[in-house]
Amino acid sequence: MIQEIWGRVQEALIKRVGKNNHQTWIEPLKLSGLTDGVVRFDVPTTFFGDWVSRNFSDHILTLLNESGAQAGRVEFVVVSSRPVRPAPKALSKAASKTSARSRSGTDDELPGASLDPSNTFDSFVVGKPNELAHAAARRVAVGGPVTFNPLFLYGGVGLGKTHLMHAIAQQLQAGQPELRVLYLSAEQFMYRFVQALREHQIMDFKGLFRSVDVLMVDDVQFIAGKDSTQEEFFHTFNALVDQNKQIVISADRAPGEIKDLEERIKSRMQCGLVVDLHPTDYELRLGILQQKVEYYRQQYKGLTMAPGVLEFLAHRITTNVRVLEGALTRLFAFASLVGREITLDLATDCLSDILRASDRKMTIEEIQRKVAEHYNIRLSDLIGPKRVRNIARPRQVAMYLAKQLTLRSLPEIGRRFGGRDHTTIMHGVRKIEELMATDSDLADNLAMLRRALQG
Ligand code: ADP
Numbered sequence: 001m002i003q004e005i006w007g008r009v010q011e012a013l014i015k016r017v018g019k020n021n022h023q024t025w026i027e028p029l030k031l032s033g034l035t036d037g038v039v040r041f042d043v044p045t046t047f048f049g050d051w052v053s054r055n056f057s058d059h060i061l062t063l064l065n066e067s068g069a070q071a072g073r074v075e076f077v078v079v080s081s082r083p084v085r086p087a088p089k090a091l092s093k094a095a096s097k098t099s100a101r102s103r104s105g106t107d108d109e110l111p112g113a114s115l116d117p118s119n120t121f122d123s124f125v126v127g128k129p130n131e132l133a134h135a136a137a138r139r140v141a142v143g144g145p146v147t148f149n150p151l152f153l154y155g156g157v158g159l160g161k162t163h164l165m166h167a168i169a170q171q172l173q174a175g176q177p178e179l180r181v182l183y184l185s186a187e188q189f190m191y192r193f194v195q196a197l198r199e200h201q202i203m204d205f206k207g208l209f210r211s212v213d214v215l216m217v218d219d220v221q222f223i224a225g226k227d228s229t230q231e232e233f234f235h236t237f238n239a240l241v242d243q244n245k246q247i248v249i250s251a252d253r254a255p256g257e258i259k260d261l262e263e264r265i266k267s268r269m270q271c272g273l274v275v276d277l278h279p280t281d282y283e284l285r286l287g288i289l290q291q292k293v294e295y296y297r298q299q300y301k302g303l304t305m306a307p308g309v310l311e312f313l314a315h316r317i318t319t320n321v322r323v324l325e326g327a328l329t330r331l332f333a334f335a336s337l338v339g340r341e342i343t344l345d346l347a348t349d350c351l352s353d354i355l356r357a358s359d360r361k362m363t364i365e366e367i368q369r370k371v372a373e374h375y376n377i378r379l380s381d382l383i384g385p386k387r388v389r390n391i392a393r394p395r396q397v398a399m400y401l402a403k404q405l406t407l408r409s410l411p412e413i414g415r416r417f418g419g420r421d422h423t424t425i426m427h428g429v430r431k432i433e434e435l436m437a438t439d440s441d442l443a444d445n446l447a448m449l450r451r452a453l454q455g
Pocket residue numbers: 085119123124125126130155156157158159160161162163164288321322325
């Protein structure tokens with residue numbers, strides 16, 4: 001009924017919001033139902049939902065009601081199983097069908113969480129900060145005799161722990177379909193456990209978890225402080241280790257640092273291989289952006305991107321990869337909406353909130369000090385009027401970095417450089433951009449400075 005009405009109002013919606021908007025924002029909506037006056041739509045991302053909600057929900061509501069629906073509100077539900085990100089590569093076909101379940105399909109089904117088919121090793125960009133974790137994950141994904149147990153991956157939010165775990169599970173299942181691989185979050189583990197207790201099926205629960213070949217538990221810090229769940233986890237863990245079954249665990253910090261986790265669990269965790277994912281560095285972020293942008297170029301044919309935008313994002317968004325991805329998604333959606341080239345200005349506009357949040361409050365003074373130190377000249381000379389080349393060039397480098405790494409405008413930067421005019425700053429920035437292309441020494445120095453500043 002509501003689906004029918006929804007179908008009928010499309011014409012009118014196109015008239016109201018325009019064909020392009022309709023195609024970009026309305027067509028992807030999946031109406032999931034109308035209950036108690038609330039119309040629910042499935043959307044692919046939070047940003048998507050927010051955008052539609054802000055811009056089109058009034059139109060949607062009005063038209064639905066005009067056509068006989070009794071709706072008072074529109075709600076958008078993010079359906080995470082349709083992630084907007086690079087399309088699955090190698091294992092996609094197999095993986096999307098299996099999730100982390102037993103493929104034997106005979107007796108019991110493993111109560112695993114579903115695996116995102118785009119989280120593969122192929123789509124994981126490797127850099128200094130994550131190379132060890134990646135290597136360890138690959139090793140486990142090969143299968144065969146267990147060499148370290150458990151593999152314990154830890155690191156801050158959005159650095160790729162879940163991605164690596166999904167990649168391991170999917171590669172194992174693709175290579176050895178008979179293997180019983182169980183991947184789930186610690187929260188789901190607890191949920192299953194509590195449910196089994198409630199339904200008096202604790203023996204089934206134990207049997208099930210002890211029958212897997214590979215157990216992968218994501219975000220194990222979640223069970224800290226949850227005593228009986230920890231207890232059960234500990235027994236499951238030991239039983240599997242005794243049978244030489246591989247265990248992979250992730251957490252947001254090292255085993256020893258998880259508060260309210262039992263000592264005996266901590267020490268068992270440390271018996272295996274503990275590797276951490278370090279915060280991303282500039283090169284890794286740029287690498288990830290370059291990989292993801294390929295996908296968007298396919299999705300949004302015809303959109304162009306000015307040079308320097310990815311570099312800008314990699315410099316400025318340092319929090320985590322999830323935020324970086326979100327920024328790219330939003331940038332493309334926004335650019336396609338307004339039908340403009342993706343430029344630095346557009347990025348600054350469209351991502352102002354994200355950029356502000358990741359702004360590490362780098363000051364121009366900090367940059368000037370670092371540059372002066374790096375080139376071994378006095379700070380007063382760097383800012384002062386001297387025009388000799390061995391001072392003028394570092395000065396331009398500092399201007400360039402100030403423009404790149406802070407949100408300050410050219411006139412503001414000019415003021416901090418001894419009251420220079422904004423055109424002088426612009427000239428300096430351009431000069432460095434030009435030189436960088438041909439002068440690899442300069443490019444190296446810049447990279448070094450950037451690293452030092454972004455620590
Ligand atoms: P965590 O579990 O550590 O919080 P996720 O694995 O969920 O982080 O990663 C967050 C997002 O960033 C995911 O979409 C993931 O695919 C992506 N991501 C993280 N690291 C990388 C990487 N090195 N290469 C490609 N994508 C990455």
